[in-house]
Amino acid sequence: MRADSLKLHSQGRLTPSGDPDEPQLSEQYKKYLGSLPVLTILSPQQAADDGLLGLAYGGAFLSGLCAQLSELAGKRLVPGTLQLALYDGEGVAYQIHEDYVPKADYDPENLPEHHRESYKRRVTAILYLQDDWSEELGGAFRAHAVRPKTDTPKPEDVIEVMPEGGSLILFRSDMPHEVLPTYGQRFALSMWCHAA
Ligand SMILES: O=C(O)CCC(=O)C(=O)O
Numbered sequence: 001m002r003a004d005s006l007k008l009h010s011q012g013r014l015t016p017s018g019d020p021d022e023p024q025l026s027e028q029y030k031k032y033l034g035s036l037p038v039l040t041i042l043s044p045q046q047a048a049d050d051g052l053l054g055l056a057y058g059g060a061f062l063s064g065l066c067a068q069l070s071e072l073a074g075k076r077l078v079p080g081t082l083q084l085a086l087y088d089g090e091g092v093a094y095q096i097h098e099d100y101v102p103k104a105d106y107d108p109e110n111l112p113e114h115h116r117e118s119y120k121r122r123v124t125a126i127l128y129l130q131d132d133w134s135e136e137l138g139g140a141f142r143a144h145a146v147r148p149k150t151d152t153p154k155p156e157d158v159i160e161v162m163p164e165g166g167s168l169i170l171f172r173s174d175m176p177h178e179v180l181p182t183y184g185q186r187f188a189l190s191m192w193c194h195a196a
């Protein structure tokens with residue numbers, strides 16, 4: 001999967017907006033998301049057709065997870081958007097945000113196409129692709145517990161996961177989270193399981 005990701009990167013297919021025809025982000029988008037990785041939106045079928053069999057496998061695996069999670073959650077979840085993102089060192093981070101965006105808050109004028117269905121997102125699944133990650137490269141995924149504002153914050157409200165190759169994280173798409181500044185090449189393959 002990492003070899004396929006490097007190939008896409010070397011072909012210039014990863015861009016801040018995820019849209020190869022729109023290499024620059026609008027000012028509003030930057031304001032919304034902060035300093036950013038570069039990314040592309042994939043379909044497992046298209047990846048297979050392009051000979052990117054690792055990413056096709058990864059996409060199929062994550063799609064299958066949505067089906068399995070449906071059983072656990074007792075409601076139907078279907079594979080939504082599949083995203084390959086690269087945080088290419090130099091302190092690239094992703095400020096605190098939620099992946100679920102209520103329909104009313106979506107601004108189609110200023111957000112890329114692939115955010116159009118963000119209101120359907122229920123579970124985020126992320127597979128990390130770096131075999132050789134180490135603490136000094138930073139880049140932890142940091143999850144924040146949601147508490148009523150009146151509660152006293154507790155240390156366990158924050159959980160960090162290092163992006164070790166082969167690690168998979170699953171979380172509710174409305175959970176606040178961020179990526180801490182990254183000082184190495186960090187690829188992440190994300191699938192959003194949508195409400196059917
Ligand atoms: O790469 C990660 O660990 C998280 C990325 C993320 O939050 C996102 O793409 O929405």
Ligand SMILES: [Fe+2]
Pocket residue numbers: 097098099177
């Ligand atoms: Fe996110």
